[in-house]
Amino acid sequence: MSKRETAKVVIVGTGFSGLGMAIALKKDGQHDFVILEKATDIGGTWRDNTYPGCACDVQSHMYSFSFEQNPEWSRSFSPQQEIWDYMRRVVDKYDLRRHIRFGVEMTGARWDESAGQWQVETTSGAEFIGQFLVSGVGALHIPKTPELPGLSEFSGPVFHSANWDHDVDLRGKRVAVIGTGASSIQFVPQIAPDVRELHLFQRTPSWIMPKPDHEIPERMKRMFRSVPGAQRVYRNLLYWFLESRAIGFNGHPKLQKLGEQVAKRHLAKQVPDRAMRRALTPDYTMGCKRVLISNDFYPALNRDNVELVTTGIREVRPNGVVSADGTEREVDAIILGTGFHVTDAFDYLDITGLDGRKLTKQWQQEGMQTHLGINVAGFPNLFFLLGPNTGLGHNSVVFMIEAQIRYVAQALRLVERHRAQALDVRERVQAGFNEEIQHKLIKGVWSQGGCTSWYLDAMGVNRTVWPGFTWRYWQRTRRINAADFELLGAA
Numbered sequence: 001m002s003k004r005e006t007a008k009v010v011i012v013g014t015g016f017s018g019l020g021m022a023i024a025l026k027k028d029g030q031h032d033f034v035i036l037e038k039a040t041d042i043g044g045t046w047r048d049n050t051y052p053g054c055a056c057d058v059q060s061h062m063y064s065f066s067f068e069q070n071p072e073w074s075r076s077f078s079p080q081q082e083i084w085d086y087m088r089r090v091v092d093k094y095d096l097r098r099h100i101r102f103g104v105e106m107t108g109a110r111w112d113e114s115a116g117q118w119q120v121e122t123t124s125g126a127e128f129i130g131q132f133l134v135s136g137v138g139a140l141h142i143p144k145t146p147e148l149p150g151l152s153e154f155s156g157p158v159f160h161s162a163n164w165d166h167d168v169d170l171r172g173k174r175v176a177v178i179g180t181g182a183s184s185i186q187f188v189p190q191i192a193p194d195v196r197e198l199h200l201f202q203r204t205p206s207w208i209m210p211k212p213d214h215e216i217p218e219r220m221k222r223m224f225r226s227v228p229g230a231q232r233v234y235r236n237l238l239y240w241f242l243e244s245r246a247i248g249f250n251g252h253p254k255l256q257k258l259g260e261q262v263a264k265r266h267l268a269k270q271v272p273d274r275a276m277r278r279a280l281t282p283d284y285t286m287g288c289k290r291v292l293i294s295n296d297f298y299p300a301l302n303r304d305n306v307e308l309v310t311t312g313i314r315e316v317r318p319n320g321v322v323s324a325d326g327t328e329r330e331v332d333a334i335i336l337g338t339g340f341h342v343t344d345a346f347d348y349l350d351i352t353g354l355d356g357r358k359l360t361k362q363w364q365q366e367g368m369q370t371h372l373g374i375n376v377a378g379f380p381n382l383f384f385l386l387g388p389n390t391g392l393g394h395n396s397v398v399f400m401i402e403a404q405i406r407y408v409a410q411a412l413r414l415v416e417r418h419r420a421q422a423l424d425v426r427e428r429v430q431a432g433f434n435e436e437i438q439h440k441l442i443k444g445v446w447s448q449g450g451c452t453s454w455y456l457d458a459m460g461v462n463r464t465v466w467p468g469f470t471w472r473y474w475q476r477t478r479r480i481n482a483a484d485f486e487l488l489g490a491a
Helices: 016-027 080-093 184-191 218-226 230-243 253-270 274-280 297-301 359-366 397-417 427-441 470-477
Strands: 004-012 033-037 100-102 106-112 117-122 127-135 158-160 174-178 197-201 306-309 313-317 320-323 328-330 333-336 350-352 382-384 422-425 485-488
Touching: 004 016, 004 117, 016 033, 016 080, 016 397, 033 127, 174 184, 174 328, 184 197, 184 297, 197 320, 218 230, 253 274, 253 297, 274 297, 274 306, 297 306, 350 359, 382 397, 397 422, 397 470, 397 485, 422 427
Parallel strands: 004 033, 004 127, 033 100, 106 350, 127 382, 158 333, 174 197, 174 333, 197 306
Antiparallel strands: 106 117, 117 127, 313 320, 320 328, 422 485
């Protein structure tokens, strides 16, 4: 007989989203909640991604909770281990471990209309019953494996950067790296000096800016520790600096040209070979795809043992990779830096709402649509954190998470205040929100920049990014509007 546990709120995931939601509940005096975590430790993406060189590409003083600032960051852009350690300290400070159920992966949930509860199913067979269900799984957690002929027949080790195999010793090996995205530009410079050969397969070049990384001086740490408000002032300055970048992304592509000039100078300074510079120069507007930052990626490509391959891949053979021009390169290992499932990241969840409607089917037919990236009409008391159209290309998603957890906490209080069972966002409200943001997104660089990116779904619609300033999102979510919702089972 399967185990069954009941709580008022069921939270899924222990990344920044899930932990932030749990802390918000505690601050609200709500302690009747459980957090489901598929792994054996907390951390989400900062637990899973352990590849060499893994670090944040947003300054750590912004990429952390505003209510739990850390004066001890060692660098402006902190490495993975340091961020993970920060998250574990937060968990211990707020006594969250007793709420976490490790080794429990949610596979689906069904809304029980008569009881006004979510019945959450898991891979372990355990069932969790909750009045409210909060998904903090995010979109960047399911690695994407390319469909390459023969990949499964390769005789050597094959692994994705998000599942780095630390048992594989790459020293002296011939290695193929597929993809030149955000992960690859971090791990390629780390492994290049140790491998015998590195063949880097690039499909589309990225715009790469200089990385303004530096050690945090001890005197600055002392100031953050001892001077009240000093770190908050520094954080606010960082916020507005990052926020200013949104102007170019949203309907002002001429401003992106200034950034492109900086990136081109960065490329010219670090890559002397003219043919390689041409291969590394994007033909689309900066921001159409994710803008990357690195100081050591280009120099790694100049090494004698590193080859940039831009002709595409025809097939993988047991001992090598064949490019589109027919050249076979013998390799001992293949590393996939091919990103994550984003616009289909929730397809594996079997979530059933009112009248038996299936969330996956609904989103496959209509595209992912929500209200504020949080609520979905027809799915009462279901909340997404970092849901559709709340991702960013210019600032810290932790800022968005904090806005969302505050909004969800208000939603719970709204239900309690009216002695209702649930709230359900009105269809017209959701439709109006999506019409508004898509009208803005169609003018943005993601749609007008001349590229195809993981921001867009199969229909070419941007279901990923928030169009505009994050302070506007904060403004929209600062106070919940009761008129946007239908209260179910109200007394």
